[in-house]
Amino acid sequence: MAFSVVGMMKPALDWATVALNAPLARAVVFGVPIGGHYVVEALLLVVIVFLLLQKSYKPPKRPLTEKEIDELCEDWVPESLIPPTTEEVKFESSVLESAAGPHTVVNGRDVVNFASANYLGLVGHEKLMESCTAALEKYGVGSCGPRGFYGTIDVHLDCEARVAKFLGTPDSILYSYGISTMFSAIPAFCKKGDVIVADAGVHWAIQNGLHLSRSTIVYFKHNDMESLECTLEKITRENKRASKVRRYIVVEAVYQNSGQIAPLDVIIRLKEKFRFRVMLDESNSFGVLGNSGRGLTEHYGVPVEKIDIITASMGHALATDGGFCTGSVRVVDHQRLSSSGYVFSASLPPYLASAAITAIDVLEENPHLITTLRKNIALLCKGLSTIPCLSVVSNPLSPLVYVKLSRSTGSFQGDSRLVETIADHMLKEDCVLVTTSRRSKLDKCTLPAGIKLYVSAAHTESDILRASESLKRVSELVVAE
Incomplete structure (x- = not known):
């Protein structure tokens, strides 16, 4: 076989040798001798140019008949506009049929509600209802326009001044949607090339803001100050441009994904040591922590001016909607022209701003609400501490009591299915409504799955005992x- 192949190749090689040694192959053009390989290369170049100039698709010389068109349409299978729905993403939420107070109606049944962040029990409060009614009669439902165009109403300015006065800051700015506050404020200050050091357990809204900023994002271990210090030191030491760019530390006061409280005193010390700015989200601590509910700064006795930017949602303790960002006058004024959530969104409905003002007034007039809330938190944590298969990981002062499995199944999906089964049984069998740490595929948080119980000052002792006993039995x- 090998001899036959060699015998076939020999005539071909002889022909190529003759062709390259031909007089034409050794032509002289303008005094330059042209070898045979130049002729072959020129031919190849002509072929390549010819192929590049050809159309990738030649229409048929004759139009398709109706029969051919019908056959092509029958064979064509359009691609789905959305990815296929898997068992993991299928979820039927419970239907809420009344206000989300300490007791609510779900699917036609009266249940104890531990799934709403109504920390001070102000949902349905008489003074808030009167304030909303008066604002509706005076302003209507709102201008439906952005603040910078024709959406600013005097009650918006009053609410911003009231928040700033309550927290002791120079100025504040209102946002129409609580979750958009953080992911609009972060890109307003952080740009491409800046450095942001963020806690690995921050919630999705903050993660979205970090992504939109296009800054260099570095995560440190959740609520681990040693990890934070090592991260800041490494960035300062290894990045030669670190001293010339804006640098931020982004944390939550009470973490949505764990219920733990950030050690602000240590964070401030590290901030001043490495010369970073601090962005603090107080959504779950505003109106809760501190003797008068002024948040994490009051809880640790840290001057509020040491925090560069403070954001919070008003949909938790204040029982209204929207959010605010507070800080220096320069910080606030910058957002009025640079924050997308403020510039392009319709302004907050005036009755919600009026309700926020009234809620702060009620908090200042009734400091016992915070005392009652802490008693309920302590009672619930005590009841949950005796459950062998579950462990409480949240801070004893956190109104968001976070419970995780003592023994993991080995995967987040497995843990999620297990805690969701527990939550479903609690609702169906004991009429206790709780929520779980359900996350999308875009959520980068790696903290373990668990059950969240939002404690309210309006919960009674029997509500607390009912929830703890139900969770113990079902789990x-x-x-x-």
């Missing part, structure tokens, strides 16, 4: 299965 039953 032991589900985990045993």
Whole structure:
């Protein structure tokens, strides 16, 4: 076989040798001798140019008949506009049929509500309802326009001044949607090339703001100050441009994904040591922490001016909607022209701004609400501490009590299915409504799955005992299965 192949190749090689040694192959053009390989290369170049100039698709010389068109349409299978729905993403939420107070109606049944962040129990409060009614009669439902165009109403300015006065800051700015506050404020100050050091456990709204800023994002271990210090030191030491760019530390006061409280005193010390700015989200601490509910700064006795930017949602303790960002006058004024959530969104409905003002007034007039809330938190944590298959990981002062499995199944998906089963059984069998740490695929948080119980000052002792007993009975039953 090998001899036959060699015998076939020999005539071809002889022909190529003759062609390259031909007189034409050794032509002289303008005094330059042209070898045979130049002729071959020129031919190849002509072929390549010819192929590049050809159309990738030649229409048929004759139009398609109706029969051919019908056949092509029958064979064509359009691609789905959305990805296929898997079992993991299928979820039927409960239907809420009344106000989200300490007791609410879900699917036609009266249940104890531990799934709403109504920390001070102000949902349905008489003074808030009167304030909303008066604002509706005076202003209507709103201008439906952005603040910078024709959406600013005097009650917006009053609310901004009231928040700033309550927190002791020079000025504040209102946002129409609580979750947009953080992911609009971060890109307003952080740009491409800046450095942001963020906690690995921040919630999705902050993650979205970090992504939109296009800054260099570095995460440190959740609520681990040693990890934060090492990260700041490494950035300062290794990045030669670190001293010339804007640098931020982004944390939550009470973390949405764990219920833990950030050690602000240590963060401030590290901020001053490495010369960073601090962005603090107080959504779950505003109106809760501190003797008068002024948040994490009051809780640690840190002057509020040491925090560069403070944001918070008003949909938790204040029982209204929207959010605010507070700080220096320069910080606030910069957002009025540079924050997308403020510039391009319709302004907050005036009755919600009026309700926020009234809620702060009620908090200042009734400091016992914070005392009652802390008693309820302590009572619930005590009841949950005796459950062997679950462990409380949240801070004892956090109104968001976070419970995780003592023994993980080995994957976040497995833990999520297990805690969701527990939550479903609690609702169906004991009429106790709780929520779980359900996350999308875009959420980068790696903290373990768990059950969230939002404690309210309006919960009674029987509500607390009912929730703890239900969680204990159901969890032991589900985990045993």
